[in-house]
Amino acid sequence: MALLRLTAAAKCLGVHPATLRLWADQGQIPFVWVGRSQPERRFKEADLDAFAGVAAAAARERAEVAYVRVSATAGQETSLAAQEDELRRTSRTGIVKVYKDKASGLRENRPGLNKLLADAAAGKFTVVRVTHQDRLARFGVAWITALLARDGVSVEVLHDKGSAGGMEELLADFMALVATFAGRMYGIRSRQARKQLLAQADTRIDAASKAEAVHE
Numbered sequence: 526m527a528l529l530r531l532t533a534a535a536k537c538l539g540v541h542p543a544t545l546r547l548w549a550d551q552g553q554i555p556f557v558w559v560g561r562s563q564p565e566r567r568f569k570e571a572d573l574d575a576f577a578g579v580a581a582a583a584a585r586e587r588a589e590v591a592y593v594r595v596s597a598t599a600g601q602e603t604s605l606a607a608q609e610d611e612l613r614r615t616s617r618t619g620i621v622k623v624y625k626d627k628a629s630g631l632r633e634n635r636p637g638l639n640k641l642l643a644d645a646a647a648g649k650f651t652v653v654r655v656t657h658q659d660r661l662a663r664f665g666v667a668w669i670t671a672l673l674a675r676d677g678v679s680v681e682v683l684h685d686k687g688s689a690g691g692m693e694e695l696l697a698d699f700m701a702l703v704a705t706f707a708g709r710m711y712g713i714r715s716r717q718a719r720k721q722l723l724a725q726a727d728t729r730i731d732a733a734s735k736a737e738a739v740h741e
Contacts, residue, residue, distance in 0.1 A: 528559065528567035537573050538674065539667040548576075578677035585677065587618050588650040592641055594626040594660045608656045615683060621650060630663035642669075645676045654681045 529537065535545040549556045549566060554576045558564040593608035605625055613620050622644075626637035638661075644650065653673060658666055661680070670680050 527570050528557070529570065529573070531566050531568070534568035534573055537570075538577055539670045541667075544671075577671075577674040585648075585651050587652060589616050589618055589620050589652045589654055590622045590624065590641070590644075590650045591616075591620045591654050592624045592626075592637065592660060593656070594628065594630065594635075594637070596629050597627065608660070611656055611683065612654050616654065620654070630659055630661075633665075638669075642672065645673050645678045648677070651677060652679055652681055654683065656683045658682050658685075 531542050531545060535542040538545060545554070545568075546566070548554050549568075554568070555572045556566045556568050559567045591609060591612040593605050593612070595604045605627075609620075609623050609625075612623075624637040624641040626635040628635045641653065645653070655661055661669055673680060
């Protein structure tokens, strides 16, 4: 039986090696030590499959759902419909449910995605299908995939290469990110300004009090 190094095992699960190391330290996934002078962790493929829910998913009847997303809140209904149509046409067993979001791929809190993750945890399906990887998220797809895998759900990407939204949608996501950071920076500066004004006010009150004491 093959034993995989930490990096290779983490790649199989789609997570960072540090994450797998933490799971191993917490006893969530079995491993063995190899070597004496400088022992290294090794992971069995069967343990990785069991942890990822591959065996559980294979034992369950295949049930496919689709996740479709556009960045704009309006005006892109045709894109949502096109994604859904393509996923339905290429489905092996038929799409049992479609989860939709009109939100930036940089946004973590999305109603459609939240509902999908909740239903996955409840065991309502075994496969999530998307047209492109960035439909799930602009960043952090590996984390979503690993989370779904723990519930026995796999992710199938119809098109391995390319981006779904094009330059216009990418710019919209970028502007949303800039706006978020700008808002936080403005908030930080506002708090700093308020603290500075309060400090100045306290200084003036102290000065006035001292001057009044002198006159008395």
